[in-house]
Amino acid sequence: MRSFIPNQHGAWAMLIVPFLFGVFASTPVILHLPLFLCWLLLYLFTFPLLQLIRTGKGERYKKPLLVYGVLLAPLAGVLLMAKPGLVWYALSLLPFFLINCYYARKNQERALLNDFAAVLLFSSIVFVTYQIGGGNDWSAAVSLFSLSVLYFSGTVFYVKTMIREKRNKAFYGLSVGYHIVQAAVMGWMFSLWLLLPAGVLLIRAIVSPRLQPSIKVVGISEIGYAVLMTATVLCLYT
Incomplete structure (x- = not known):
């Protein structure tokens, strides 16, 4: 299960707290539920991906990548059809994720710059949940x-x-x-x-x-x- 469940405990708060900020500062709507599930699966998918980059152990991490990828792909597709603008948000995350990949490859995941990149990445979900909830301020x-x-x-x-x-x-x-x-x-x-x-x-x-x-x-x-x-x-x- 270590290959499936992230051991970065602080990341769970970063996953949830900014999401809630945007939801309740606007209006909770039904679309927030599949959005959160997609957000969660995206995190669960990137965890074994980064571990694979860090260790090179394909046999250990290919199964969780497959499981989470199969679950994530159709859900992400449905969300993008409902909110096509989300593709621009996904692209905006890429530079921060590349920083995470760089430090994973160097086996320096606890570097300060890597941590701050993760903070910015996770916090950015505020804009999405706020907009989907009808927020306009x-x-x-x-x-x-x-x-x-x-x-x-x-x-x-x-x-x-x-x-x-x-x-x-x-x-x-x-x-x-x-x-x-x-x-x-x-x-x-x-x-x-x-x-x-x-x-x-x-x-x-x-x-x-x-x-x-x-x-x-x-x-x-x-x-x-x-x-x-x-x-x-x-x-x-x-």
Whole structure:
């Protein structure tokens, strides 16, 4: 099952949260359901593809590629017939995916640039879900996209201080500094209410690396932080 189920736990939040931002900032419609299924299958398809590029183990990853590809192709075809403009969105994702392929080939998937490319890629779904839900205030869509990028970029810094850079004091300082700027930007440019989740995230960035919880605890707690951020944003934009 390791060939079928992605082990990048943080990606699940990036898959879901920006999608919800766009859905509830506009109007939930029935087309959002097949769109989410297609979005999920696209992620499940690209995971073994990137692992194949990284390892060259075709025998291990060709089966999940086949299974997810067979499920994805007809669903994507139906969506493109319903919303032909989605083809331009799909093409816009290609540069970010090529960055992911490059780092997979070099076996450097945890590189910062690769992580930020993934953050931009996943956050961009806000524009699609917002438009499909009938949203027409594109300044709101840009705000939601920016909030998603701000939040998940902070998560990138934080998780690295907990795992790969946990003994790197300079990186810890960079993470805390980013979260201070993040809180200031959210409160000043968006809403003072966002200081609530931003403050919690800042405390997390300061305290958690010193407590050194297990990776499992870090992963579970991230679910709570994502729920807090999502609930606050949806209260403001719904």
